[in-house]
Amino acid sequence: MSVAPSLLVVLPRLSGGGAERVSLNLISRLRARHQSVELLVFDRSGSLAVTLADEVPLHNLATISLRRSFFSLIKKLRILRPKVVFSPLGYVTLALLLISPPCLQELLSGFGRQICPPLVCPTTPIHG
Numbered sequence: 001m002s003v004a005p006s007l008l009v010v011l012p013r014l015s016g017g018g019a020e021r022v023s024l025n026l027i028s029r030l031r032a033r034h035q036s037v038e039l040l041v042f043d044r045s046g047s048l049a050v051t052l053a054d055e056v057p058l059h060n061l062a063t064i065s066l067r068r069s070f071f072s073l074i075k076k077l078r079i080l081r082p083k084v085v086f087s088p089l090g091y092v093t094l095a096l097l098l099i100s101p102p103c104l105q106e107l108l109s110g111f112g113r114q115i116c117p118p119l120v121c122p123t124t125p126i127h128g
Contacts (some may be wrong), residue, residue, distance in 0.1 A: 005038040005057070010073075010092055012066065014046035019088040024048060027056055028089035040076060044071040066095055074099050 007030065009023050030037045031053070034077050038057040050059075052058065059076055063069040077085070077099065086094045 004031045004038065004081045004083060006036040006082070007032075007086060008038050008040055008077075009082060010040045010096065011042075011086060011090065012069075012092065013043040014039060014048040014052065016047045020046070020048055021090055023086075024051060028053060031056060034094040038080070038082070040073075042081075043067065066092060070095065070099075 009014065009027055011020055011023055014020060014024075017029070027037050027039055038059065040054070040059040040061070042061050044060040044062075061069045061070060061072040061076065073095070085096055087096060
């Protein structure tokens with residue numbers, strides 16, 4: 001049985017966008033500090049694929065969109081059981097919240113048991 005990653009970064013693809021480039025730099029720096037970081041992509045194609053270091057664990061869902069990745073994403077998250085899930089893209093973060101409604105409830109309430117891995121949201125925190 002493998003060890004759960006400390007951080008799982010979720011990206012749609014490895015195209016040349018700024019969010020993708022920053023995420024790959026983050027992964028690279030954290031792994032240099034011996035952190036357990038893995039990358040999950042919906043589709044591994046894109047111009048940044050060649051910049052990804054060979055030692056970075058890459059999970060490819062082999063789909064082309066979030067809509068087609070939704071159930072595969074749920075299955076993969078249940079298998080990997082990461083401690084923290086991060087996506088720099090708002091629509092992916094929203095999907096991650098929808099996958100586990102208890103996470104959303106805990107995020108909004110600010111208390112309770114930890115039922116799911118915490119999400120690092122790139123947007124402004126929600127205040128009740």
